[in-house]
Amino acid sequence: MTVEFAGEYFPIQPGGRFVVGREGDLSIDDNLFLHRHFLEIAESGGLWWLANIGARLQATVTDATGGVQAWLAPGARLPLVFATTSVVFSAGPTTYEFTIHSSEPTFRETRREREVEGDSTIGEVPLTLSQKQLLLALAEPLLRRDGTGMSAIPSSADAAARLGWTVTRFNRKLDNVCDKFDRIGVPGMRGGAGGSATNRRARLVEHVIASRLVAKADLTLLDVGETDPADAE
Structure with a gap:
């Protein structure tokens, strides 16, 4: 070990x-x-x-x-x-x-079977390009520099500016993303009183980095233009 x-x-x-x-x-x-x-x-x-x-x-x-x-x-x-x-x-x-x-792991990964048509599994969180860009804009400081603290997470205004969005659009998409994670049981995704906006962004960033939903290699997506009309909402 x-x-x-x-x-x-x-x-x-x-x-x-x-x-x-x-x-x-x-x-x-x-x-x-x-x-x-x-x-x-x-x-x-x-x-x-x-x-x-x-x-x-x-x-x-x-x-x-x-x-x-x-x-x-x-x-x-x-x-x-x-x-x-x-x-x-x-x-x-x-x-x-x-x-x-561990040089002697006791867990062996089971290969995923080929996808077949049918209903999607409950708990999976599909993300549009713009939703992933939102997550990357928030997580960018931590992904670029190891050991960076949660205090480096940008405000909604700064993250929106990084993406070239209005703050209203950013906040609407942030609400949608948090709702998705809240439905599968990720804690801290619902707002409340007393500075909860900062806490919610921090919890969201912690979750997506820990679960590998975003990684340093994904940062190139921040400069990708919108290709799906649904992303332009």
């Missing part, structure tokens, strides 16, 4: 214990919003586990393909069964990501 962070690799010996936090085997940052001991990787019962040993923060855990995503709350733990597991979390205004590599 090996942990990768910021280009450095930290091997974990069989039967060992590896702690991530403000202090520990991987001292990520001196950020006071981060627990001294936040996450623990340890072997138990023939499996490697990732445990949240903090008191407040949660982590988003995904496999390399984005096909599996889980939220690791304080006190919870997950088995590390994938060849590559990504862990994303925020502490105050800063978001961090590290990767766990």
